[in-house]
Amino acid sequence: MSEGSDKQAEIALEQRHVDRVYARLDELRAEAAAMRDKSYEYGREATPEALNERDVMLHHANRTLQALNAESEGLVFGRLDTASGDAVHIGRLGIRDQRFDNLLVDWRAPMAAAFYQATPEHPENVVRRRVIRSSREQVVDVSDDLLDPDRAPEDMKVIGDGALMAALSRSRGETMRNIVATIQKEQDDAIRAPEGGVTEITGGPGTGKTAVALHRAAYLLYRDQRRLGGPGVLVVGPSPVFMSYISRVLPSMGEHNVELRALGEVLDGISTARVDEPRTAEIKGSSRMVKVLRRALRLPPPDEPGELRIFYRGAVLKLDAEELGAIRRRLNNKGVPPNKNRMKAADALLEALWQRACELADEHFRPDREELITEIGERIEFHRFLVAWWPALYPMQVLRWLSDPARLARAARKLLSAEEVDLLAKSWAELTEWTVADIALVDELRVLTGPPPKRREPVAEAEQPSTEAPRRPFNYDEYAHVVVDEAQDLSPMQWRMVGRRGKHASWTIVGDPVQSSWPDPAEADTARAEALGGQHSHRRFTLRTNYRNSAEIFEVAAEAVRDLVVPGDLPSAVRTTGVAPEVREVAEAELAGVTDEAVRELLARAEGTVGVITTMARRAEVASWLSGVGDPRLRVVGSLDAKGMEYDAVAVVDPEGLAAESSTGRRALYVALSRATQLLTVLEPR
Numbered sequence: 001m002s003e004g005s006d007k008q009a010e011i012a013l014e015q016r017h018v019d020r021v022y023a024r025l026d027e028l029r030a031e032a033a034a035m036r037d038k039s040y041e042y043g044r045e046a047t048p049e050a051l052n053e054r055d056v057m058l059h060h061a062n063r064t065l066q067a068l069n070a071e072s073e074g075l076v077f078g079r080l081d082t083a084s085g086d087a088v089h090i091g092r093l094g095i096r097d098q099r100f101d102n103l104l105v106d107w108r109a110p111m112a113a114a115f116y117q118a119t120p121e122h123p124e125n126v127v128r129r130r131v132i133r134s135s136r137e138q139v140v141d142v143s144d145d146l147l148d149p150d151r152a153p154e155d156m157k158v159i160g161d162g163a164l165m166a167a168l169s170r171s172r173g174e175t176m177r178n179i180v181a182t183i184q185k186e187q188d189d190a191i192r193a194p195e196g197g198v199t200e201i202t203g204g205p206g207t208g209k210t211a212v213a214l215h216r217a218a219y220l221l222y223r224d225q226r227r228l229g230g231p232g233v234l235v236v237g238p239s240p241v242f243m244s245y246i247s248r249v250l251p252s253m254g255e256h257n258v259e260l261r262a263l264g265e266v267l268d269g270i271s272t273a274r275v276d277e278p279r280t281a282e283i284k285g286s287s288r289m290v291k292v293l294r295r296a297l298r299l300p301p302p303d304e305p306g307e308l309r310i311f312y313r314g315a316v317l318k319l320d321a322e323e324l325g326a327i328r329r330r331l332n333n334k335g336v337p338p339n340k341n342r343m344k345a346a347d348a349l350l351e352a353l354w355q356r357a358c359e360l361a362d363e364h365f366r367p368d369r370e371e372l373i374t375e376i377g378e379r380i381e382f383h384r385f386l387v388a389w390w391p392a393l394y395p396m397q398v399l400r401w402l403s404d405p406a407r408l409a410r411a412a413r414k415l416l417s418a419e420e421v422d423l424l425a426k427s428w429a430e431l432t433e434w435t436v437a438d439i440a441l442v443d444e445l446r447v448l449t450g451p452p453p454k455r456r457e458p459v460a461e462a463e464q465p466s467t468e469a470p471r472r473p474f475n476y477d478e479y480a481h482v483v484v485d486e487a488q489d490l491s492p493m494q495w496r497m498v499g500r501r502g503k504h505a506s507w508t509i510v511g512d513p514v515q516s517s518w519p520d521p522a523e524a525d526t527a528r529a530e531a532l533g534g535q536h537s538h539r540r541f542t543l544r545t546n547y548r549n550s551a552e553i554f555e556v557a558a559e560a561v562r563d564l565v566v567p568g569d570l571p572s573a574v575r576t577t578g579v580a581p582e583v584r585e586v587a588e589a590e591l592a593g594v595t596d597e598a599v600r601e602l603l604a605r606a607e608g609t610v611g612v613i614t615t616m617a618r619r620a621e622v623a624s625w626l627s628g629v630g631d632p633r634l635r636v637v638g639s640l641d642a643k644g645m646e647y648d649a650v651a652v653v654d655p656e657g658l659a660a661e662s663s664t665g666r667r668a669l670y671v672a673l674s675r676a677t678q679l680l681t682v683l684e685p686r
């Protein structure tokens, strides 16, 4: 038989199994739906036992349905043939037939581990590993690795090779796909590492860090649904664009109970994607801000009343600015969050008024302490004063007050330079929308001020809490596991914010120091260590193969940072396409026209997405050059939004400008140049 007809025969063989799996899947769906309907019946009886039973049934039925209804494409993707002659099919979920025999083994089950772990050197009882590729319910291809030729039966067929290469060469769509069929051994080691403590995954661009982190989340949820499922898993990533790009990976594996948040969306009730100029973001992210904010809270409110004057039984009791200042200092020194100190503030004022009354006492005026305190304490004018002098503090308002350079300079004395104060004050004075770096400051202030009285913060229209109520309590901090992607870019203030969400969590931390856009890694490391608390167990995995870029593209990207790193820090790209990137110098006046032309050419040549990456400052300008293109596969992004993203073809416009704009220079360029899977064009203004 020819290789072609052998392959058709093997495809037909697998199709028969796949048909059985889908038929059984239909049965299981029907059973789960029936169970859900039955649980409603139970509810009608309304006894506490029946209601409890109903809730358990309903929860179970809904979870099962959710898992069974996950994207059905590629449900069965692998098969292992063992030395003892058994065949095991591997899939995105586990399915048993009516006799309870395995029709499909979940990729996360121990039985499936050999699919990822077996190598010709250590075949682990596996003779042949097969990757099955399907389109909907139709098997279209099989691809085999023969791991143990000596133990293979005579008639065993081995078809084609390179399931991984085929997967990597395929064009990319809007969203990231799961990689369950082709997870590589070094990746699988990180995915299946124990849950507790901190698991750190590093590696260069395209080594699959994000993919591995998401598959690890799915794996951990599968292995310990009870511990992780309730408290939940949080995944934090750089931008909303990125979160949307990775949003389908977990649901495609049947996992819905994972919260995905960009750094500008971590705090409940407010979300932003706006970024500051690098220098401003750097100051806002620095841990010096903790002290600045602490001090800012101790300052009197901007419209603080200058004196307190109360008429009491013919006497005028007066506290002047100096006396009020001394009372404020004493209250501040107690270290209690100001919103929790409001009663104490009232008591301190009344006590000072009593002292004043004592000083004024004579034969006509004989004040009584209890009487004075009760009477003045109930007066509306006293309360008006208190509200103005010691107002309830709302984090966003406190931050907005710092747009006054004099006020900020007081809070930042000896912490920020005059130039830094100006930059920050200006950024808040010109505020139309909060920035991503502000969110961590607002979160810090939330803790420092303490909870304000239960009245909605007077926020501007754009900052109104989103109407979509979070499923968990506001600013929930009980996640059982937190995944941080692109961790190299978190500022110290952002580490503090994320750390608050995982007080009792185990962690998966994913990043690449070489791609860092944070200028002071040591400061961020300290904040990170604090955020992770006293986690003792710490394991580290390094991924060394770049699966995204063609070798030709990665060669150009690596050039940008070659002299900044040791050779071992750069991954090796495994796939050659024979297509060299195009690097062109263009006169500035012609840049718009040439960009338009180059992008149209990339769209014509690439099957999937095309990304145009430029400086943050020129984003809108470059987008306007391309407004006539009108192809939904085209994306124009600034360098920061390109973090973690991937496109089939990329045009990098103004690479030198991009490096110059970032505080980490060529590292930012390295990120931009390493986004393409197939084609890269670089346009450098002359």
Ligand SMILES: Nc1ncnc2c1ncn2[C@@H]1O[C@H](COP(=O)(O)OP(=O)(O)OP(=O)(O)O)[C@@H](O)[C@H]1O
Pocket: 164, 167, 168, 176, 177, 179, 182, 183, 184, 187, 203, 204, 205, 206, 207, 208, 209, 210, 211, 212, 512, 515, 547, 548, 643, 644, 645, 646, 674
């Ligand atoms: N084992 C694999 N099989 C198939 N595709 C893979 C595999 N590993 C990684 N990929 C693909 O390689 C690309 C890069 O993966 P990913 O985005 O996770 O890399 P990364 O290390 O996070 O990159 P960066 O640091 O540049 O953000 C993705 O398209 C991913 O699906």
